[in-house]
Amino acid sequence: MPKADYFEDVYEVVRLIPVGRVSTYGAIAAYLGSKQGARMVGWAMNNCHARPDVPAHRVVNRQGVLTGKHFFGSPTAMQERLEAEGVLVKEDQVQQWDARFWDPSLELT
DNA sequence: GCTGTGACTTTTT
């Protein structure tokens, strides 16, 4: 197995997010080892164009707000996609966020 | 080789 870049690590975790669930940059960053590396995660998402199977729409900020929705090409694509998976979004904010939150560090042990 | 930027998070004023 090739050494996964920091990005691939992020992509893999994001890809493991179950449908109907959402995760946060900080959670993924923490799972990688640096909670403050959340910016890197977001930045990795910026390069998510290189990965076709990266559900970046399942990744939101700490508040459960779709911060990067604007990067999806359409400001509503992210929200609609989340709703299509069963995640209700209101005002760019994930509903039942506390229940929808998926922590890789907890689920992946 | 150095500087700037980035879809965040946390702490302090």
Added chain:
DNA sequence: TAAAAAGCCACAG
């Protein structure tokens, strides 16, 4: 309580 600033790592120019 709200708002602002700092911190962090990695990639691109």
